[in-house]
Amino acid sequence: MNKQNLNIAIAGLSLNHSEELKIQLRSLIPQNYMLQWVTATDPNIDCLCIDESFYKTENIQQIINKKCFPWLKTSIPSSTQVQLENNILFLPVTEQENLFEWINRSLISAPHKETLSDELLITNEMETETLDKKFFLNLYDIQHNSKLHLHDDAGTLAVIHPAQNTAWLNTQRTIKSTNHSFHYNLANTTDLTKVSRKDKFILQDWLWNLFWNSPEVIDNLAPEDGHYKIRTWPKPSDQSNRKIIFQLSACFIQGGKISKIAEQLNLSQNTVRHFIATNIAANNIEKINIWDKHYAPPPQEIKQEEQNTIQSFFGKLRRKFGF
Incomplete structure (x- = not known):
């Protein structure tokens, strides 16, 4: 770039990571460039560092497609990785060499806008949004x-x-x-x-109900079967299915297998899978192992004893009041 100032936007990062990245960029960009920290919507933006969680959002994609400028997605590595790869910068920055090379290539000696635009178009076509976990x-x-x-x-x-x-x-x-x-x-x-x-x-309560009422959005999250445990009881606003939701909650708060709970409650597996998918989307569930504690129905003899007690109670009422 010919001008001696750079307008850089950092969006979606925590305060600590944002400040750390600003320090790193200032130390690696030549001192004759004046750095201006701007927002992602600034019309004069020269570079964007965006958390990967927000990179694919509609407004960010519109900004990137409308204006031709270099960008980096930031991420936190789950294992030992290179510092910067495929336009993804892994935080915190511990090795400056890859970032320094990217700055020189993309900011200081940037390609023509036509070339950059073509690269962005290819990248955006390859990255399609999916509503996954x-x-x-x-x-x-x-x-x-x-x-x-x-x-x-x-x-x-x-x-x-x-x-x-x-x-x-x-x-x-x-x-x-x-x-x-x-x-x-x-x-x-x-x-x-x-x-x-x-x-x-x-x-969390509002999102749970939103996703429960939106099966086309979340049902692709539902596994065919498996062992799961919810973390907290949902607060359903769906009055017509309130009983079913509470029955499922009572089972899965203890942990259970989808097919087994469907059989025990005499529900379709699709209903149980929809309940599981809702809790996945609402971040209210965890997968458990087969040997972990699970819901166990009352033994048949206890259920029969309870039924006999109830029948005896109503029998006494009939005799007393002449029903």
Whole structure:
């Protein structure tokens, strides 16, 4: 780039990681360049460092596709990896060599915009959004301490603050469900005007009910079978299925196998799998081993004894009152 100043946006990172990355960039970019820290929506942006959780969100993709500039996705490695690979920068930065080479190649000696635009087009075509488990887990990542805008093709659903387990809803929405266009991105000031801040809702409870009412969004998360345990009891707003939800909760709070619980409760496996998928999307479940503690139905002889006691009680009432 010919100009002697660089407008760099860092979005979606925690405060600690953001400040650390600023220090690293300042130390690696030649001192004759003045660094300006801007927002992702700044019209003069030269470079974007975006957490991978938000890279595929609609507004970020629009910005990247509309303007031709280099970008890095940031991630936290799950194992020992190189510091920077395929435009993914793994934090914290412990080895500066790869980042230094990327800065020289992409910022200081950047390719022509036409070439960069072609590279971005190829990359974006290769990366398609899927509503997988990771997509939903990012809704609950409190590390960013950011507000998220939840929306679909019908408009705003809510603005949420995962760190505070809070949701502010769009009170104009009467339908309590969503569809495959469900998406989220970092909330801005305009997004906040679309929701009511008068009433706060418990985020996990609200999301559980949203996903329960949106089978087309979450049912692909459901495994065919397996052993699972939910962490907390859901608070269902679905009155017609309230009994079934509580029955399933009573079983899976202890741990259970999908096919076994379906058989014991005389429910279809699809109903049980939908319950499991809802809890996966709501981050309210964990997979357990076959040898872990599981729900066990009462022995048949105890159930028969309880039935005999009830019959005896009503028999005494009939004799006493002449029924």
